[in-house]
Amino acid sequence: MSLGIVFLSEVFGTAMLTLLGCGVVANVALKGTKGNNGGFLMVTWGWGIAVFSGVYVAAMSGAHLNPAVTFGLLLNRKTEYAPGVPVDVASTLTYFGGELLGAFLGAVVMWLAYKQHFDASDTEPASQLAVFSTGPAIRSVPWNLITEIVGTFVLVFVILTFGGTPSGLGPLAVALLVVGIGVSLGGPTGYAINPARDLGPRIAHALLPMKGKGSSDWSYSWIPVVGPLVGGGLAGLVAAVVPIIATAAA
Template sequence: MSLGIVFLSEVMGTMMLTLLGCGVVANVALKGTKGNAGGFLMVNWGWGLAVMSGVFVAAKSGAHLNPAVTVGILSSGATDYAPNVPITFGSTLTYFGAEMLGAFIGAVVCWLAYKQHFDDEPDAATKLGVFSTGPAKRNYGWNVVTEVIGTFVLVFVILHFGGGVAGLGPLPVALLVVAIGASLGGPTGYAINPARDLGPRIAHALLPIKGKGSSDWSYSWVPIVGPLVGGALGGLMAQWLPLVVK
């Protein structure tokens, strides 16, 4: 498979993931929407179904949609990122770039869909929360630990599905994301995906959002470092476990 197809597949899949994921947050959080105050569990389910949609769209590229998943596959000892997509420096950069671009575009489209509600929302922090994650209690060290744990669960379990994206493949991933959000999402909002957080945060910084305030760059490294470390650990554990459990 050409890297051009991989790139387009990951862009479109990650765009769908971010559009629907940021969209459910907007629906719950922004003033005057039909879903306002729908609650955190609605956000969990919305993100889970957003991931499922993105996985279907990006089936050809293996539907990473997440640099932490790409890193997890790399650290697991695999030789291919997807069928006929060998692991190379170039293919790794292709996945990373596509995931970032797709996440950015999805956030921009979400803003367009909710433009009037962004204009009416008085709280700048609420607007930022549609685009990117933030901690319930700001303690960078513990916030990183939370993101490492959540992303470790994501990657470790995904690497044990083994069924690819055929049939019901995307559904277990969706349910896994719901489970992580409902159980581990409280402290940081469970980014568990560097592109999902950084791409929309850049969109927030660049878009002409009325009264948007700061993009909180001082926190932005947490949902990058934590998921990358967690993804790498998940891949390493998935590689190690079969060697000791026979």
């Protein structure tokens, strides 16, 4: 498989992820929508369905949709990211680039769908940013970072342990895993668990012309990037060791 196909697959898959994922947040957070005040459970299920859809769209490339997943596979010492896609510097950067661009584009399309609600005079800047990116319930750098590390570790470790890749595990299983992480571990930070999912839409928020737009909160932006990468990397390392321990114990 060419890296061009991998790139486009990840772009379209991750765009679908953020279009639907950020879309459900917009439906809940923005005033005047049909789903306004639908609650956090609605958001978690919406993100689960967003992952389900994105995995199908990007199945050809293994449907990483997430640099933390790609990084976890890299540290897990996999030889291929997907059938016919060797693990090397070029393919790793291709996945990262496709995931970030797709996340940005999906957020832009979501904004177009909800533009009238973003333009409403009573839409608060904090609500606008919350549609695009995550933020902490209690701001604390070390604890917010730990939350993102733990949540992403669970995501990538389960994927690596039971499926090898998201497409191998199955779209529905990954979707339910994301819902589970959201309802269990999403309270403190909004569970980015994906650097592209947070950074791409945050860049879109910074660039798009929105009335009454506030800060994009760049001082926090590194946490949902570094935390998931650390969590995904740790999951890749631990998942590589588990079979060795099991074999030794047997």
